Amino acid sequence: MPVKNYNNQQEIKETADRYLQEIHELATTPYTVMEVCGTHTVAIAKNALRDILPTQIRLVSGPGCPVCVTDSSDIDRFLYLAAQPNVITATFGDMIRVPGSKKSLQMLRGEGADIRIVYSTLDALELARKNPTKEVVFLGVGFETTVPTVAVSIESAKNEGLKNYSVLSMHKLVPPVLRALAEDPETEVDGFLDPGHVCAIIGTKPLEFMAKDYNKPGVVTGFEGVDVLEGLVMLLRQRAQGRSEIEIQYQRMVKPEGNPVAQSFIDKVFVPVDAAFRGLGTIGKGGLGIRKGYEDWDAEKKFDLPVFETVEIPGCRCGQVLKGQIAPPQCPLFARKCIPLAPVGPCMVSSEGSCAAYYRYAQRSEM
Amino acid sequence: MCLAIPARIVSIEDFLAKVDMMGNERVVGTHLVPDAQVGDYVLVHAGFAIEVVDQRYAEETVELLIEEANAREELQ
């Protein structure tokens, strides 16, 4: 909710204080919480929550940044497309600086490629309408919050007969990622802060297996500082009461059934496929491909794209950061060789990557 | 992931709505919330309304905004 500054937030502060107190009381033994949403990573960092939480609570960032988990082979593919003379690449701002094996969109733009930052796929559609002799390719990045908006654009393009618009789908899904984390013996997490806006779309049912099958409770949480505090309280209460459930803290936005209209858009246009996750390897059915019947709007089918190999970055520990195994300052490259202006790995490039968030919003206590 | 903020629907036509976000106006798609009406508050992400905001919360937001506006008035 906007406007936190310059106003009477007394009630919110008092609520936050109460939650903080309860957290201190309940955190008698160590408890590790992972969030899997870039916006949570930033919210925690911006509110300097680690500064005020008891040391027993370890807040860890997982692979919640869709930009960070985009594999280098995917990046090289879209860089190849972006460099084609007749192509206008439309992308969210988040992707513009992400480096592939050699270059980034920003560099290509400097070399004359036509790359446009858009806020919405609706803008990308408009670009296609306004430039009938060019091919507009939209870079589809994002989890389930963003996917329906891309699905709508593909459906609209099909209905309109707009032939010069296509999407390169690099979308990823949250539940398979959670399952991979639960299955990974090296990831030690007690509970999860579940992504509020992803769940606004998919509801809580797709997450229940975490609590039931793996005994990892989760609380679907909002993005204000006080939301995160309440989410933590709810997780700690579950532990104290011996429960393992998926609960909703973010009740003002999330219903257990999610948004059925959005879900059907996703199902209509996309189909789960195995996907390469940077730092995590391949996750079965962890990504989305575009369905049969929409070939004309699927950039992968439309263009003859070469296959690229995944390139490992020497010294980069993003994989471990993404799994929450190490905190960014524990990576030897962090803030030394790897800084926002000269990022080595994806966690530093994306403004909501763990490393970038740590760097930008570094806490006093971590200095 | 997902920056989204609440906004009030000012007008709708053919799945495109004009919404008001703290005084800023933008056109967003309502394809994902076909039952949304003028006056509803919706959550906006990447140029689309993805959810209708709970009525109670919407009212709380407006109250806070009024409170904020009053606070600024006092300071001037």
Added chain:
Amino acid sequence: MERIILAHGSGGRLSHQLVQEIFQKHLSNAYLNQMNDATWLPGSENIAITTDSFVVSPLFFRGGNIGKLAVCGTINDLAVSGAQPRYLTLAVILEEGFLLSDLERIVQSIATTSQMAGVPIVCGDTKVVERGSADKIFINTTGIGALQERSVGPQYIRPGDYVLINGTIGDHGVAILADREGLEFETPVTSDCAPLNHLIDEFYMPGVHCMRDPTRGGVGTTLNELARQGQVSMILEEEKLPLHPGVAGACGMLGLEPLYLANEGKVLAIVAPDAVEEVLTRMRNHPLGRDAAIIGRVEAADPGLVLLKTPLGGKRIVGMLEGEHLPRIC
């Protein structure tokens, strides 16, 4: 003739016509009208001098245009340095094909702003380059100011000083973004572009140790510069940062930080504790300072560090802006 052609830059009749019919028409004064190769300026003061070039796009934005910006930017650099802005130069590079009507609008704006600030344009230059060699119009202004008995600078900042700003932050940044293709939104937010010399004359008093205008890179970057140069640290309070609701909304929508958005009509003042109440009152008495506020304090520990206390009580570091400030959806 509607557009600039190469001949406008050749020094011949068309050049003279351009200068007379557009520049002199709006900017006429005794100095400029000398029309010599160099303008004679009277006086025996110690001078301050500054120069800036303006290449902003879009040229016309809510609350101003590149011309207004070119005048305010340079005047403000002088004023925050403790000098009385006296004269401005104006050099313009035009791209072939640039609309004369747009040029006139810009020059009119320059004239109005210059008059409002009381700082005349006393000499100028015009060049024309081939289509594609410049982005419509580039402007350079150099400003000369008279040094006053105002000892201001980062070297005078002391632990215990307060950090003040004359109004809301990030307005210019948002106003510029609102018209950018792909981000279009209508906003009540307008650029805060304004000359600050009169405001500064209003509030300056001994006790004002340092002033700086937070332009590109925002308040966050500028305070980092001051902290580094002054070898002090600063602690800001997030709740005290004056913020227009429209800016808050735009930042929420686009994932931007008000602390890193540009301002063109703001001055940060670092003020001694015994003067701060008076300075704040004086700021608020001026139209350009109605929303003035104390936003933080200077401390001695950890020189070069700028911290921010969040409403929930935690503290985090505010660094300089790294790279471009880009909108995001995640």
